[in-house]
Amino acid sequence: MQIKYKKNTILVNIIMSTFLMLISCDRFTDVGLPKSQITRDLVFKDDELAKSAMAAVYRSVYETGFIAGGPSGAQILFGTYADELQSYASATSDATIFYQLSHLANTTKINSLWTTTYSQLYNINSIIEGVENSENLSMEVKNRLKGEALFMRALLHLYLVQSYGSVPYVNTTSYEVNQSISKSSISSVYSLCKADLQAALNLLPATLSAGNRIYPTKMAAYTVLARIAYYEKNWEDAVQYSSMVIGNTLYKMETDLNKVFLKDGTGSILQLLPFNSTSSTSQGNAFILTTAPPTNVALRQDFMGEFETGDGRKAAWIGQKSDSQGKIYYYPYKYKQYTTSTSSTEYSVVLRVEELYLIRAEAYIQKNQNDLAVNDLNKIRSRAGLPPLANTTDQSFLNNAVIKERRSELFTEFGHRFYDLRQHNVLDQVMITKKTNWKPYFRLLPLPEKELLLNPNLNPQNEGY
Secondary structure, rough: OOOOOOHHHHHHHHHHHHHOOOOOOOHHHOOOOOOOOHHHHHHOOOHHHHHHHHHHHHHHHHHHHOOOOOOOOOHHHHHHHOOOEEEEOOOOOOOHHHHOOOOOOOOOOHHHHHHHHHHHHHHHHHHHHHHHHHHOOOOHHHHHHHHHHHHHHHHHHHHHHHHHEEEEEOOOOOHHHHHHHHHHHHHHHHHHHHHHHHHOOOOOOOOOOOOOOOOOOOOHHHHHHHHHHHHHHHHHHHHHHHHHHHHOOOOOOOOOOOHOOEEEOOOOEEEEEEOOOOOHHHHHHHHOOOOOOOOOOEEEEHHHOOOOOOOOHHHHOEEEEEEOOOOOOOOOOOOOOOOOOOOOOEOOOEEEEEHHHHHHHHHHOOOOOOOHHHHHHHHHHHHOOOOOOOOOHHHHHHHHHHHHHHHHHOOOOOOHHHHHHHOOOOHHHHHHOOOOOHHHHHHHOOOHHHHHOOOHHHHHOOOOO
């Protein structure tokens, strides 16, 4: 039976206020004071309050942090950091600082991205502990909420480790533990993410129907496990987990490129709800240009020339706006709605099935199953209106084809391009041609200086900073 969260704005705001009250301090390890126990006991005596607490987590990650679609999220930050977006904002804006590579360990966004995410993790851990210790919640609600929270804990830690390198894996609200916690190695963080996802698989529903994929499912857990396998170059697992979603008949690529990011898109695996039924997504508001020159970000001019001739994604997913002098600026147009007052037709897509075809294609290449790799790549290419690739034994050609398809398919989606360049060991090679001030140590963000001062166990600082 599917659990429905009540869309009770007042109740959600109460829960949000309660939880955010606990994370008002600057340091993520300062949360979890004894007064929180009163809040937890109250919230986890009632199914509806407990579900609203989890709804508050979804609202939080939609608004800020790695998977926020607006200016504070990974889409714009890493899009400007790498070679997708150009910043036209003020010199002191986050987008411009990342675009110009002028970030330092004491840069405000470096610290806020870290503290925001660990604050979200505190709330998630509070839900896990509250659910586990509750004697009042129904078993259905307990299982579902714990599964969702475990999934979100893994997903957020995955973004942290991909961005900062070795980081603490926080799985408790204990103040005593968190105030002096040490970093875990990258491989250890991956292992802990996988453990949380495997535990979540026992609790989450297998699927949700298109248009209702606003909560994690087994399909979402398999997707993140496939992504971790891709990062770890564990090609057997990459094939296994990708195939578990691709083989599910409910999760199919939309044949029409203009339907991919609609709320009822069949290829979506996990989505986040806009603020209400008449709000456009944060991506729509952040990317769509209504005036030119832009005041925030736009696609880099050289990005436009890297699409293959005839690629339908260039026509369907890129918009343009001219200034008074006739200069054209291009912008991501995957999301078509901007500040709508009518019914919203789009949700923020966090995970989608196309990524799994690309993960599996690369895994097949590494397993010397080139015909299967070409078949997966051609499914992506066919939908984009491109001619099929011929079967080949040329591994270098196929590897480059994967990189190109990932760039054209996943651009400006939660940092994929930056992570992919590093994954394929071409980050420096590509970026030095795009930004002359690029340094090899930019492969990771610096750990926030403030956190290192407060907790010396987080040392050493990342190389170069």
